[in-house]
Amino acid sequence: MKDEPPAWRQRWHAATELTGRTAGRAAGLLGRAFRHRWARRVRVSTAVVLTGVAGALIGVMLFARADLNVGPFSAEMSVEPSVTGGTEINIPPLGSLHLDSHRGPVHLRVDLGSLDQSRTEALIDNPSAITSAGDRAVEEVVAGVSRLGLRTMGLAVLGALLLAALTFRDVRRTAAAGLTALVVTAGSLGLAAGTLRPDSISEPRYEGLLINAPAVVGDARRIADNYGRYAEQLQAILGNVSRVYSTISTLPVYEPAGNTTRLLHVSDLHLNPASWGLIRTVVETFEIDAVVDTGDIVDWGSSAETGYVSSIPSIQVPYVYVRGNHDSQAIQAAVAAQGNAVVLDNGLTEIDGLTIAGIGDPQFTPDKSETNEAGDEAGPELLTTAGENLAQTIRGSGKQVDIALVHDPAMAQPLSGLVPLVLAGHQHARSVSMLPAPAPPTPDPSASASPAPSASALALTQPTVPTRLMIEGSTGGAGLRGLEHEEPTPLSLSVLYFDENRELKAYDDIQLGGTGQSNVEMQRNVIGLDEEAAPAPTPSAPVSPSSG
DSSP states (O other): OOOOOOHHHHHHHHHHHHHHHHHHHHHHHHHHHHTSHHHHHHHHHHHHHHHHHHHHHHHHHHHOEEEEEETTEEEEEEEEEOSSOOEEEEETTTEEEEEOOOOSSEEEEEEEEEEOHHHHHHHHHOTHHHHHHHHHHHHHHHHHHHHHHHHHHHHHHHHHHHHHHHHHOOHHHHHHHHHHHHHHHHHHHHHHHHTOOGGGGGSOEEEEOGGGHHHHHOOHHHHHHTTTOHHHHHHHHHHHHHHHHHTTTTOOOOOOOTTOEEEEEEOOOTTOTHHHHHHHHHHHHTTOSEEEEOSOOSSSOOGGGGGGGGGGGGGOSOEEEOOOTTOOHHHHHHHHTSTTEEEOSSEEEEETTEEEEEOOOSOOOSOHHHHOTTGGGSOHHHHHHHHHHHHHHHHHHTSOOOEEEOSSGGGSGGGTBTOSEEEEOSSSSOEEEEOOOBOOOOBOTTSOOOSSOOHHHHHHTSOOBOOEEEEOOOTTTTGGGGGSSSSOOOEEEEEEEEOTTSOEEEEEEEEEOOTTOOOEEEEEEETTSSOOOOOOOBOOOOBOTTOO
């Protein structure tokens, strides 16, 4: 008699057989579910939607363009898919303007093309025609955008219909794909229209040749005063571009308002010889009235570096300077010896109606790795004391100071509420913020009451003004330090625009690629366009009513 297989083998065969039957039933159920009419409808609907979207994208990207005439220009407008939206205006050969005009999946591109000879000659022969052309510019652009929107929807639907017809060869599915394309395209354009920011024309970001930046962006004073009026800003930019194109051989710079004062803020040149050429170009192009330098003009503060500052007279406008932590007293004296230089070390000066105060950095740490192991954390009380000394000098002068210059931003807080604007450097990175308002002084309970508060106590209780802190990047690209990282430190400087009331109206942030790079960007910023929240007051030390 043949031996029976072991029990474990019998159980194994039984489990295998049961598993096979279960898998077969599951496969059968999945097959029936997959072949079910509802599953088939889901697959078909998904395919129709994807086909409609794909056809719409093909139609829009290939054919969604519209030609229009804006003043003397022949321009082409187009739309393309985008994650962030926005508008790009290309102005060859000058560069391009980038506007944060709207959100959504649609990006508007405007390419200004050739000039129409007859229309250009008519503008030159008849100066009044420029005004009328500016008046019509907004209507022409709005009409062009409307035509482009309708054209985009039509092309999207047509592209979807053609692709669906070739894919499905079914009338109902083709119609559904076309409807999908219409809904997606109309929704995208509607989102762009719903998030439109007309004020964005006041803060364009310019990319192109630095010499052309003022001519393309427009007059900062005019933009600052009319930033809320979209139509007028569009006319101003188009008018400037028209003038540049009509006299392309000279590339003229716009005429600034007679009561506008322009300051150029530079900082942290760090012995970079390329900085002087950049500064001279901006001074000439933007018609700068004075340059303000917030320190670190050299690297080591040695006597061998004093020759570097001999280029200051080539700027040919007043050069106001405060000492940085890389600048020695010898460097400060060398700057003071230049004919157009004004050195501020706990003092005041007046430039074109603006009163400027400044104080040098109290620390001299040209090489922190060798001379100061604590680095930037060393001596914070020295920085605060220097700021307090400058604040005391301003109060004692009896003058309304418009700008305070310091090197390290840590020196700025004692000036909060005393001056409307503090300029600094040191950090090699551009930033703008509002300083925390000073807290009211807390009386010292241990001091005896006095019927007549001292002059310093009265000064601390006087009305304060909001104080804006503007920290400049490195105009010298941090010198050789700028090459220590993978990406070179960009060269940064800013143009500040003040009106006849000595108020800051706008500023242009200019940034060039660091050593070995040549890209140029300029960002127009208008004061008051976006509400700036003032930080909470910072606590102050108790002040005795009888303190001197």
